[in-house]
Each structure stands twice: as C-alpha cells, then as structure tokens.
Amino acid sequence: MTSSTGIGASLLRKEDQRFLMGRGNYVSDIKRPGMTMGAFLRSPHAHARILAIRSDAALAMPGVLAVLTGEDLRADGVGGLPCAWPVTGKGGAPTKEPTHPPLAQDKVRHVGDPVAFIIAESLLQARNAAEAVEVDYEALPAVGGVLEAIKPGAPAVFEDIPDNVCVDWELGDKAATDAAFQGAAHVARISLVNNRLVGNPMEPRAAIGEYDSSREHYTLWTTSQFPHIVKLLMGNFVLGIAQHKLRVVSPDVGGGFGVKQFHYAEEALVTWGSRRVGRPVKWVAERSEGFISDAHGRDHVTEAEMALSEDGHFLGLRVRTIANMGGYLSTFGPNIPTNLYGPLLAGVYTTPAIYCEVKAVFTNTVPVDAYRGAGRPEATFVLERLVDVAAAELGIDRAEIRRRNMIPPGAYPYQTPVMMEYDSGDPGGCLAKALLKADWDGFAQRKGQSAARGKLRGIGLCTYVEACGLAPSRIAASLGVRGGLFESAAVRVHPTGEVTVLMGSHNHGQGHETTFAQIASELLGIPADKVEIVFGDTDRVQFGLGTYGSRSLAVGGSALVKATNKVITKGKKIAAHMFEAAEADIEFKDGSFTVAGTDRHKPFAEIALSAHFPVNFPLETLEPGLEEQAFYDPVNFTFPCGAHIAELEIDPETGTVELLSYIAVDDIGTVINPMIVEGQIVGGIVQGIGQALYEDCIYDQESGQLLSGSFMDYCLPRADNFPLISVETNITACTHNPLGSKGCGELGTIGSPATVINAVVDALSHLGVNHVDMPATPNRLWRIIANAGAAPVVP
Amino acid sequence: MHISLTVNGKSVQADVAPEELLSDLLRERLGLTGTHVGCDTSQCGACVVHVDGRSVKSCTVLAVALQGSTVTSIEAVASAAGLHPMQKAFHENHGLQCGFCTPGMVMSALDYAARNPDPSAESVRHWLEGNFCRCTGYQNIVAAILAGAAAMSERAKELGK
Numbered sequence: 044m045t046s047s048t049g050i051g052a053s054l055l056r057k058e059d060q061r062f063l064m065g066r067g068n069y070v071s072d073i074k075r076p077g078m079t080m081g082a083f084l085r086s087p088h089a090h091a092r093i094l095a096i097r098s099d100a101a102l103a104m105p106g107v108l109a110v111l112t113g114e115d116l117r118a119d120g121v122g123g124l125p126c127a128w129p130v131t132g133k134g135g136a137p138t139k140e141p142t143h144p145p146l147a148q149d150k151v152r153h154v155g156d157p158v159a160f161i162i163a164e165s166l167l168q169a170r171n172a173a174e175a176v177e178v179d180y181e182a183l184p185a186v187g188g189v190l191e192a193i194k195p196g197a198p199a200v201f202e203d204i205p206d207n208v209c210v211d212w213e214l215g216d217k218a219a220t221d222a223a224f225q226g227a228a229h230v231a232r233i234s235l236v237n238n239r240l241v242g243n244p245m246e247p248r249a250a251i252g253e254y255d256s257s258r259e260h261y262t263l264w265t266t267s268q269f270p271h272i273v274k275l276l277m278g279n280f281v282l283g284i285a286q287h288k289l290r291v292v293s294p295d296v297g298g299g300f301g302v303k304q305f306h307y308a309e310e311a312l313v314t315w316g317s318r319r320v321g322r323p324v325k326w327v328a329e330r331s332e333g334f335i336s337d338a339h340g341r342d343h344v345t346e347a348e349m350a351l352s353e354d355g356h357f358l359g360l361r362v363r364t365i366a367n368m369g370g371y372l373s374t375f376g377p378n379i380p381t382n383l384y385g386p387l388l389a390g391v392y393t394t395p396a397i398y399c400e401v402k403a404v405f406t407n408t409v410p411v412d413a414y415r416g417a418g419r420p421e422a423t424f425v426l427e428r429l430v431d432v433a434a435a436e437l438g439i440d441r442a443e444i445r446r447r448n449m450i451p452p453g454a455y456p457y458q459t460p461v462m463m464e465y466d467s468g469d470p471g472g473c474l475a476k477a478l479l480k481a482d483w484d485g486f487a488q489r490k491g492q493s494a495a496r497g498k499l500r501g502i503g504l505c506t507y508v509e510a511c512g513l514a515p516s517r518i519a520a521s522l523g524v525r526g527g528l529f530e531s532a533a534v535r536v537h538p539t540g541e542v543t544v545l546m547g548s549h550n551h552g553q554g555h556e557t558t559f560a561q562i563a564s565e566l567l568g569i570p571a572d573k574v575e576i577v578f579g580d581t582d583r584v585q586f587g588l589g590t591y592g593s594r595s596l597a598v599g600g601s602a603l604v605k606a607t608n609k610v611i612t613k614g615k616k617i618a619a620h621m622f623e624a625a626e627a628d629i630e631f632k633d634g635s636f637t638v639a640g641t642d643r644h645k646p647f648a649e650i651a652l653s654a655h656f657p658v659n660f661p662l663e664t665l666e667p668g669l670e671e672q673a674f675y676d677p678v679n680f681t682f683p684c685g686a687h688i689a690e691l692e693i694d695p696e697t698g699t700v701e702l703l704s705y706i707a708v709d710d711i712g713t714v715i716n717p718m719i720v721e722g723q724i725v726g727g728i729v730q731g732i733g734q735a736l737y738e739d740c741i742y743d744q745e746s747g748q749l750l751s752g753s754f755m756d757y758c759l760p761r762a763d764n765f766p767l768i769s770v771e772t773n774i775t776a777c778t779h780n781p782l783g784s785k786g787c788g789e790l791g792t793i794g795s796p797a798t799v800i801n802a803v804v805d806a807l808s809h810l811g812v813n814h815v816d817m818p819a820t821p822n823r824l825w826r827i828i829a830n831a832g833a834a835p836v837v838p
Numbered sequence: 839m840h841i842s843l844t845v846n847g848k849s850v851q852a853d854v855a856p857e858e859l860l861s862d863l864l865r866e867r868l869g870l871t872g873t874h875v876g877c878d879t880s881q882c883g884a885c886v887v888h889v890d891g892r893s894v895k896s897c898t899v900l901a902v903a904l905q906g907s908t909v910t911s912i913e914a915v916a917s918a919a920g921l922h923p924m925q926k927a928f929h930e931n932h933g934l935q936c937g938f939c940t941p942g943m944v945m946s947a948l949d950y951a952a953r954n955p956d957p958s959a960e961s962v963r964h965w966l967e968g969n970f971c972r973c974t975g976y977q978n979i980v981a982a983i984l985a986g987a988a989a990m991s992e993r994a995k996e997l998g999k
Contacts, residue, residue, distance in 0.1 A: 063929060
C-alpha cells in the first residue's frame with residue numbers, strides 16, 4: 044500500500060458527514076422555483092375494465108392544474124415502459140412483451156396501477172382532487188398468484204395471452220439429466236415456495252420533472268440507481284425526448300436494493316406533466332403507495348429433484364419453476380428468474396447434469412423484478428434445501444455431503460453444465476473455516492442443553508456461489524439484454540494535483556465515495572481526501588450503466604483503474620520530457636515520477652501543474668491537460684462464493700425463533716475497505732434473514748388484493764431480532780479484472796435464507812419435518828409443531 | 839392556527855393548518871430537510887426529533903400541539919466545534935450506509951443515552967424497535983450507540999470536574 048488511505052484500509056467513510064448532520068440531498072428534499080405537486084389515483088381493483096373517467100369536478104377544485112389519464116398519453120403519443128431484458132424461450136419463442144402504459148389504458152391490471160395523475164399547487168390539493176376523480180370500472184376476475192394464473196380457464200391478464208405465460212424457458216441438457224435420474228440409487232425431492240418480497244428501501248421513491256421551454260430541455264430528478272439508463276429508456280422509448288435535451292439527476296438516494304434500478308411510470312409522468320403544466324412537478328411516494336407501485340421481488344413456486352449415488356454423489360438436478368412477472372413486465376423482469384437463476388443451480392458442486400424449466404407468468408399483481416440477489420437467492424434456496432433433504436434421507440452429515448460434491452480447488456476455471464465458467468473460488472476453504480468457527484461438531488451437546496430448557500435447537504449450513512459483476516456485454520447480449528453492461532470512469536486531475544473522479548456507478552449506501560477514492564489514492568499515491576467522487580448526474584458524468592448486480596467495484600472500479608493508469612501513462616510522458624529522459628525509464632511510485640536508478644523525481648502535483656501550465660511540456664507530441672476516461676467491459680461475470688452457518692432455538696410453545704449465532708465466511712476477491720465490506724455483508728444477511736423469518740408479501744390469490752400493504756402488515760427486520768453476526772473472508776482473487784475483486788453486496792441475501800431455513804428444519808427434524816416454507820413465522824412453526832402431535836421436546 | 843415555538847434554538851411563529859404535521863412544518867415550512875419521512879404508519883422512525891428533550895416521531899405530532907414547545911432536529915446536534923459525540927460514534931463505527939434513517943437513529947440514540955445510565959447492546963436493540971434501517975443490519979448502529987453513549991458519559995464527567 045502506497046498510502047494509508049489506499050486499498051485494504053478500513054478508511055472511515057467520506058460521505059458520512061453530510062448524512063450525520065442532516066444535510067443529505069435526497070430528491071424529496073429538493074424544491075424548484077414554481078414547483079407543483081403530483082398525486083396519483085391508483086386502481087383499487089386487481090383487474091378491471093375502465094369504462095369512463097370523469098375529471099371535471101377534480102379539475103374545478105382549488106389549485107388543480109391538470110388531471111392526466113391514459114387517454115392523454117395516447118393523444119400525446121407517449122409510449123409504453125420498455126422491457127430491457129427479454130429472454131428467448133423454448134424453441135426460440137420470444138418473450139411476450141405487452142404494452143405497459145405509464146397510466147392505465149382501457150384496463151387496470153393490478154391494485155395500484157396508476158389511472159390518473161393529478162397536478163396541483165399543493166400536495167393536499169392534488170390528493171383531494173384525486174379523490175374527486177370518478178372512475179367507472181367493470182371489475183373482472185383476477186389472478187392473484189402463479190398457481191391461479193396457470194389453471195386452465197384462468198382469467199387472462201392480457202386478452203391476447205390467454206394462458207398468461209410470458210415465456211417458457213429452459214436451460215441445460217434434458218436428455219443427459221433424464222439419463223442421470225435413470226438408475227440413480229436415490230432421488231431426493233422438494234416442493235417449495237420462494238416468498239414474494241417488497242424491497243422497501245427506507246427512502247420512498249420520488250421524482251421531480253422540470254421543462255425549460257426556453258431551451259426545450261427537460262430535467263428529471265429521480266431516486267434511481269442508474270440515471271443514465273432512465274435517461275435512455277425514458278427519453279428514447281417513452282417520451283421521445285432527444286438525449287441531448289434531457290438531464291437525469293439522482294443525487295443522494297436512500298437505499299436501492301434493486302427496487303430503484305427500473306424505469307418507472309412516475310418518472311415519465313412528472314417529466315411529461317412538467318411540460319403539460321409548464322412548471323416543475325414533484326411526486327413523492329408514501330410508503331403504502333410504494334407497496335403497490337415499487338417492483339416486488341422473488342415469488343417462485345418450484346419443484347426440484349436431485350439424483351444421487353448411494354454414497355451421496357450428486358448425479359443430476361431437475362428444477363421446474365413458475366415465476367411471477369406481475370401485471371406488466373418491469374425493466375428486467377423476464378431476466379431475473381431465467382438467466383440469473385438457472386445458471387446458479389450448479390452451486391459450488393460438480394453435479395454433471397442439470398436441467399431447469401421456468402415458466403414466467405403474468406398475474407394481477409405489481410410487476411416483479413430484481414431485488415437484492417435477484418434470481419440467485421432463489422437458486423441457492425432450491426439447491427441448498429434439496430442437498431439437506433438428500434443428506435437426511437441418505438443419513439450423511441450435511442457438511443460431509445457438501446464436501447463430497449464440492450468443486451475441488453485445483454479444478455478452476457470450472458465449466459458448469461449450465462452456462463457459467465467459474466474463474467476462481469475456494470468454497471471448501473470457506474466451509475472448513477465456518478464449521479470450525481461454528482463448532483459444528485459440538486452441536487449435539489448444545490442441542491441437549493437447549494432441550495433441557497424446553498427449546499428446540501437447530502443448526503443450518505449453506506454454501507453458495509453467485510454470478511455478479513454484471514456483465515460482459517457480449518455474453519449478456521446473447522442472453523437477451525438490449526444494451527451494454529460495461530462501466531465508465533473519468534479521472535480529472537486539477538492543476539494543483541487534487542482529483543475529481545466521475546463514476547458511471549451510483550452510490551446509494553455502498554460507500555463508493557470512500558472505496559473509489561481509496562483506489563485512486565492507492566494508484567496515484569495521494570491521500571483519499573484529495574479525491575472527490577462524482578456520480579448521479581447525466582450532465583456531469585459520462586455515460587455509465589449504474590449500480591446493480593454487485594457490479595460497482597468489479598466493473599466500475601476496474602474502469603477507474605483503467606482511467607487512472609491512463610493518467611499515470613500521460614504523467615510519465617510529461618515527466619520524461621521534464622527530465623530529458625526516455626519515457627521507458629520513468630517509474631511512478633508512491634506519488635512520484637522517478638528516473639529509474641536515480642534520485643531524480645517529481646511529485647504528482649508538479650506533473651499536474653505542468654500539464655495545465657505547459658511551458659516545459661512536449662506540446663509537439665502531447666496535448667496539455669490531465670484528464671482521462673475509460674470504459675471497462677468485463678470478460679466474464681465474477682463468482683463470489685462462501686459458506687454460512689446459523690444456529691437457533693425454537694420455542695415449541697409459541698413457535699418463536701430465536702437466532703443464536705450467524706457465521707459467514709465469504710470469498711469475495713480483493714477487499715478495498717474491510718469495514719465497508721463487513722457492513723455490506725451484515726446488512727445483506729439481515730435482509731436475507733428477513734425473507735427467511737419475517738417478510739411476506741401476501742396477495743389474496745383469487746381477488747388479487749394486497750394483504751400486506753404497509754409496515755403494519757409487512758414485517759421488516761428489527762434490531763432486536765438479531766444476535767451479533769460474524770463475518771470473515773477467505774479470499775481468492777478474481778482472475779480477470781485488474782483489482783481481483785468479485786463483489787459483496789448481494790451475497791448476504793443469497794446465502795442467509797437457505798442457511799436459516801436449514802437450521803429451522805434441523806430443529807424440527809425429529810417431527811419428520813423436511814421442509815418449512817418462508818417466512819418461518821411463529822404462526823407457521825407453531826402449527827407444524829402442533830400438527831406433529833404433542834410436541835415433546837426430544838434432544 | 840397561530841403557534842409560537844422554539845426550533846433548534848430559534849423562535850418560530852407560524853400559522854399552521856389543523857392537520858399539519860411537525861414533520862411537514864420542519865421540512866416544508868422551515869426547510870429543515872434532515873428530518874426524513876420513511877413511512878405513513880409511524881413505524882420507521884426516520885422522522886424522530888426531540889420535543890422538550892424527548893424523542894418523538896414528528897410524522898405523528900400535530901404542529902398545533904406544539905405551542906410553547908422546544909423542538910430539536912438533527913440539524914442542531916452538531917456544534918461549531920464539530921460533530922456531537924453520538925454523530926462521531928456513528929461515523930467511527932460505520933453506523934450508516936444510505937443515510938436516510940440516520941437522522942432519526944441519531945435523535946433516538948441521544949434520547950436512549952439520556953435515559954439509560956447503564957447502556958447495553960440488548961437494551962439498545964429493544965430501544966430501536968421504532969427505528970428501521972434497511973442497510974446496516976443494525977449491528978454497527980448498536981455499536982455506535984454504545985460508543986456514543988460512553989463518549990457522552992465521559993464528556994459529562996469531564997464537564998462535572
């Protein structure tokens with residue numbers, strides 16, 4: 044390390060100060076001159092025909108400036124919200140992509156579908172007017188869940204898609220998998236549900252549109268993880284605004300978790316609305332509005348089976364999943380339960396044959412898309428639950444069956460039967476460390492102690508691999524994405540040697556302002572406080588793809604390395620001129636350019652000054668200035684992996700779970716800031732445990748009404764739900780990016796649901812239980828225990 | 839209705855509507871946007887401020903009820919000398935990520951420290967029942983509050999000497 048603020052330092056975060064002082068700049072904090080307020084009238088029906096909308100009374104109310112409907116969109120030629128990642132189904136069948144109008148046209152397709160957008164002088168006036176808009180609906184039968192959607196004769200969400208199937212997708216070698224099952228000594232089976240979740244970043248979504256008629260120019264402030272993509276999708280496909288006439292700003296954003304990486308109707312409507320009323324228009328979601336308008340996550344129903352040899356070797360894996368797309372396709376909807384799911388079913392094992400079928404179906408629910416982990420938690424849950432079932436049925440220790448099937452350290456790069464080539468990883472090392480830390484072998488004694496206190500103790504284990512660092516553009520394009528997945532960075536060196544870095548990645552809690560500054564600090568040999576990170580404004584930052592899929596460090600950080608190295612290369616040319624030495628003889632180290640083998644050196648700041656005051660400068664061969672830009676397109680995904688272990692007690696009288704310990708050992712590649720990494724991993728684990736024990740987005744399956752539409756009904760994890768979580772790393776470097784980093788943002792939600800449910804099932808195994816659906820609430824567990832009989836506590 | 843109150847040490851006179859919430863008074867009228875609103879059911883705690891020294895959820899307090907009250911929001915916690923020991927503890931323990939819940943957490947933590955002479959991780963976790971964080975998993979927030987409370991108690995001892 045060349046400076047104390049470089050790679051590997053647990054540097055305290057540069058961005059903290061403004062948040063701690065209440066001086067963050069979130070979209071809801073912004074006021075524009077002449078700003079008006081918008082409110083939505085949303086559908087109370089899951090499925091209905093719109094017969095008439097009468098807005099005269101609302102329009103006559105004080106302060107009301109406009110009541111906009113789907114018909115106004117039609118009249119203005121506003122397009123539908125595009126799907127950016129369709130996939131190819133069986134036999135080359137395309138994904139069905141029905142139009143998704145920003146305001147409902149003719150029909151509403153989920154509770155919360157926006158029907159009218161009301162703009163008024165004040166929020167209260169807009170909300171009151173929304174209540175005065177009269178809509179005649181003809182209620183239609185609805186489908187509230189995937190099993191309802193695929194029933195013969197089920198109501199069709201879209202009339203021209205009578206079976207509700209968006210895409211029927213497959214992956215893997217069906218024949219080879221069938222062959223593996225024939226003659227297998229044992230087949231383990233499981234049916235499970237991956238519960239639907241609402242991401243709920245603490246900051247509700249918000250947007251402000253502003254049209255400047257003097258420049259025919261639009262600005263959108265929005266709570267987005269990828270402002271450049273919103274600009275491209277909204278400008279090009281929805282509103283028809285030329286890219287040079289549109290600026291999108293995402294300032295401080297209060298958490299994303301995927302929920303804020305889609306292009307939403309409200310963004311287009313405030314922008315379009317600002318032109319309609321000639322003044323800025325602001326909309327801020329209430330939390331309950333977020334529940335019915337933010338894209339949801341997960342929501343799979345799955346049957347899976349694994350073929351094994353007598354000694355517990357995995358021979359084949361067959362998975363059939365029905366995945367919910369909701370009432371329209373969200374930006375990446377079809378990609379999540381397919382490309383981000385099927386390829387992860389290999390896990391960290393050598394299973395030779397895998398076949399996966401996924402039917403993505405429309406229902407009358409909020410659109411479903413990526414939520415932290417996105418497809419990979421679902422895959423890990425299927426695989427790791429199935430491994431536990433197999434281990435129990437074959438009488439093999441759960442750690443041992445995993446070791447027996449694990450990809451050995453010498454086998455990397457490892458080609459799985461489902462698309463991915465893992466470049467590196469040491470899951471076995473992670474597992475060994477985790478088992479030791481958890482005292483796996485001493486569990487029986489602890490279980491006995493719990494039993495003496497009348498508690499059911501369980502221990503659960505899970506390994507995982509994830510594909511992140513999204514993504515190699517060429518590979519992603521072959522999988523359907525309509526756009527590149529590189530990332531960009533620009534390094535602007537000021538005449539006095541301080542540095543401004545402009546990143547295409549977006550920071551909304553990940554600590555980028557610190558981590559990226561550490562990379563620049565390391566490479567340039569300057570303190571991190573001389574580096575400022577800029578993001579989230581399409582007028583300031585070059586085109587970039589934003590933050591999702593644990594990509595910011597592996598892809599964005601790599602772009603930053605590339606751009607910084609260009610700066611150093613140019614600095615060497617300048618130094619060579621100043622020293623009258625050959626460029627090849629110039630070394631850059633510890634912030635100084637040196638003539639190799641001599642003590643002649645010039646500090647970075649002096650070279651920066653020379654670049655901006657080019658007197659002693661090779662002007663004949665080199666441009667003045669010192670600013671470089673780079674775009675980095677990865678050659679492969681990155682593959683973090685690891686092993687997690689949870690230990691818990693269930694109170695058989697109440698069904699309540701008390702989590703006693705949680706241990707994570709992860710292989711995430713090079714770590715830039717250990718403190719930030721630990722924070723990301725712990726936060727992810729808690730979110731994943733939320734899925735396992737608390738969170739459930741429940742729709743009435745027949746009416747399509749959302750039954751868990753607020754924090755009163757949807758249980759967010761709280762501080763007193765958790766013990767101290769132990770995080771350790773077991774690093775192998777990524778082999779194909781310059782930092783060797785893999786990513787750490789999503790592994791918590793990927794590993795923890797299976798870990799915790801495996802522990803819950805272990806605690807109940809004496810009752811013959813081999814699976815418990817999530818969330819494992821007291822109600823659900825108490826019923827299982829009660830139904831099993833008198834619930835004697837058996838150690 | 840006309841009210842007069844003290845906000846962050848300054849006298850404020852305001853004509854407020856009967857339904858106006860303290861959170862709106864602070865954010866919309868006084869421009870104190872450090873107080874955040876994260877839910878509509880009074881559960882998330884992003885909006886916590888102090889009224890007469892006690893932590894309250896400002897999204898649940900009617901402005902008309904505040905005649906003569908003293909309100910302190912996150913903007914008044916740091917001093918010219920720098921961050922308050924509790925804010926510093928959040929910084930040093932990485933007790934924040936996206937920052938949205940942070941003002942409410944800090945305001946709640948200050949009240950915890952004032953009311954609990956003998957802080958413990960367990961009681962901090964229970965105290966935070968009304969403060970949601972979606973980023974940190976709470977672990978470092980708990981560590982920060984314990985460190986902040988200890989620093990405040992140290993400072994009180996110093997001042998008492």
